[in-house]
Amino acid sequence: MAHVGRVLALIIVILLSSLRASAQSAVTVPPPPFWPSFLPSLAGVWTVAIGANGNLQPDFEGAKQFRASALPIPSIHRPGSREEFVSPRDNASFALFDWDAFRAGPVGKLTAARTASQNTALNGLGDVATALELGGFAEYLPVDWLRARVEVRRGFGGHDGVVADFSADVIVPIVQRVTWSGGPRFTWEDTRATAPYFAITAAQAVASGLPAFDAKGGAHAAGAGTQLRFQVDPHWEVHSYVEYDRLLGSAAASPLVTLRGAPDQVRVGLGASYAFDIRVPGAP
Amino acid sequence: MNRNPGLRQKTIMPALALLALLAGSCATIDVPANLQSLRTVGIISAVGDEFTLTNAGLTGFADSDRHFPIGPWGIDDLIVTRTAARLGTHVQVQPVTYRRASFAAHEAHYPIAVMSLLHDDPIKELVRREVSPQGLNGYVVVTKASSAYGSRRRTIAGLGIIRTGAVLGSYAELYALYEIRVIDGREFKVIDKRSAMPLNSGQTVRLAGPSRAVDPSLLPSANEPELKDQLKAALTDLVETSLAATLQEFRLD
Numbered sequence: 001m002a003h004v005g006r007v008l009a010l011i012i013v014i015l016l017s018s019l020r021a022s023a024q025s026a027v028t029v030p031p032p033p034f035w036p037s038f039l040p041s042l043a044g045v046w047t048v049a050i051g052a053n054g055n056l057q058p059d060f061e062g063a064k065q066f067r068a069s070a071l072p073i074p075s076i077h078r079p080g081s082r083e084e085f086v087s088p089r090d091n092a093s094f095a096l097f098d099w100d101a102f103r104a105g106p107v108g109k110l111t112a113a114r115t116a117s118q119n120t121a122l123n124g125l126g127d128v129a130t131a132l133e134l135g136g137f138a139e140y141l142p143v144d145w146l147r148a149r150v151e152v153r154r155g156f157g158g159h160d161g162v163v164a165d166f167s168a169d170v171i172v173p174i175v176q177r178v179t180w181s182g183g184p185r186f187t188w189e190d191t192r193a194t195a196p197y198f199a200i201t202a203a204q205a206v207a208s209g210l211p212a213f214d215a216k217g218g219a220h221a222a223g224a225g226t227q228l229r230f231q232v233d234p235h236w237e238v239h240s241y242v243e244y245d246r247l248l249g250s251a252a253a254s255p256l257v258t259l260r261g262a263p264d265q266v267r268v269g270l271g272a273s274y275a276f277d278i279r280v281p282g283a284p
Numbered sequence: 285m286n287r288n289p290g291l292r293q294k295t296i297m298p299a300l301a302l303l304a305l306l307a308g309s310c311a312t313i314d315v316p317a318n319l320q321s322l323r324t325v326g327i328i329s330a331v332g333d334e335f336t337l338t339n340a341g342l343t344g345f346a347d348s349d350r351h352f353p354i355g356p357w358g359i360d361d362l363i364v365t366r367t368a369a370r371l372g373t374h375v376q377v378q379p380v381t382y383r384r385a386s387f388a389a390h391e392a393h394y395p396i397a398v399m400s401l402l403h404d405d406p407i408k409e410l411v412r413r414e415v416s417p418q419g420l421n422g423y424v425v426v427t428k429a430s431s432a433y434g435s436r437r438r439t440i441a442g443l444g445i446i447r448t449g450a451v452l453g454s455y456a457e458l459y460a461l462y463e464i465r466v467i468d469g470r471e472f473k474v475i476d477k478r479s480a481m482p483l484n485s486g487q488t489v490r491l492a493g494p495s496r497a498v499d500p501s502l503l504p505s506a507n508e509p510e511l512k513d514q515l516k517a518a519l520t521d522l523v524e525t526s527l528a529a530t531l532q533e534f535r536l537d
Contacts, residue, residue: 079431079482079490079491084437144434172342174451277482
């Protein structure tokens with residue numbers, strides 16, 4: 001829980017620092033000495049956002065203990081694009097194809113290694129290496145207040161299976177500065193993505209005291225999530241979210257979960273970011 | 285479920301851009317060609333033909349943009365007059381003729397991001413092909429610019445207003461999105477190009493260009509379907525204010 005204190009302290013420091021920074025207007029920075037002519041010009045106004053996000057989440061997938069973590073919120077974009085809806089579940093992605101209400105492109109996710117030493121529930125189960133998942137995403141927003149998104153990723157490292165995340169959100173502006181969003185979630189995984197985390201081999205059964213278990217792929221989790229964003233002023237934004245998942249299939253049936261963990265997985269987060277403009281003069 | 289909290293979108297390319305900026309701060313800056321050498325200039329403006337009303341936020345599935353012709357408001361004439369006044373006394377502004385509709389069609393939106401990188405600036409060819417007389421030292425061309433807006437990054441361009449519906453009330457943002465090029469009259473190269481920038485960083489709604497909040501009662505309604513004079517006055521003021529600031533960025537005088 002010491003992590004929680006550190007995260008809150010970081011957020012408070014950022015909030016206090018705004019008392020000076022909020023009075024500043026656009027900062028002018030020099031253009032680069034060279035810029036390939038085939039790339040869009042850097043000239044103009046850019047909005048830089050910095051901040052931090054504090055999360056409280058299960059220590060590992062299926063755990064009943066929580067751990068706190070903090071992530072920075074770095075972002076540089078043209079003015080106007082900050083209001084784009086981003087769910088806490090979205091992984092890093094780039095809209096290579098952008099046409100009206102439909103967008104698609106590559107997506108990536110990094111899943112931290114799970115070590116047997118990080119939690120007593122994992123004793124005897126061995127380590128699972130860090131997994132890099134790469135794939136594609138597609139999302140559809142028929143109106144401003146509704147988004148459906150799917151990510152399909154293939155793992156490398158910790159697992160080499162396929163994971164598909166489905167989500168839908170309604171995005172409701174309550175007043176100009178407050179937006180609420182939320183909706184259902186569903187995750188499907190194949191056997192190769194599920195087994196490294198939930199199967200228990202004979203050797204692991206002997207070492208851990210858990211019964212051996214053969215994890216299969218299929219419906220992995222279903223749940224819901226909600227997010228609240230509050231734009232305090234033109235520079236500051238605070239947001240919070242709650243994501244709930246109920247493990248399904250082999251993940252829920254694994255002895256790791258039934259005997260030492262919990263199928264109900266909750267993740268909460270609180271974050272703040274400060275945005276300011278920089279201006280890049282120069283030729284095209 | 286997620287084993288790792290999600291990362292923010294679209295940070296890779298901007299991060300590369302920031303690195304380039306930081307690298308650039310330590311080196312010689314490539315200054316654009318000196319605009320003060322221009323002696324004869326033609327001014328083209330193709331921004332003020334149309335006013336767009338966009339509904340955002342809580343809307344119906346069938347809600348679409350509404351377009352109002354506003355040519356008689358004289359926004360383009362205003363831009364030409366103000367730009368000519370901003371040029372130095374050493375510059376001779378010559379009247380030019382051109383097909384406004386050709387310039388008014390704002391840049392195409394390509395569904396695949398990299399496609400926009402493969403196309404040359406179409407305005408240069410328009411100046412070469414459609415502006416008369418040719419042979420002036422340069423041409424100042426004012427055309428529509430665009431900006432992303434809202435939860436689904438909708439593209440808006442030119443002059444217009446966004447009405448955003450919320451659970452508790454609605455609000456409206458008037459915008460004037462345009463960009464200015466100075467094009468060499470012999471080789472038809474873009475000497476300088478700048479977009480009109482946001483008037484200040486203290487606005488709640490952020491667009492890539494000038495905008496300001498206005499009273500939603502100024503918007504057309506079922507009872508009063510026409511654009512109101514107050515809206516024209518607010519738009520004219522927004523264009524004039526932002527044009528002065530944008531032209532100041534050029535070394536035209």
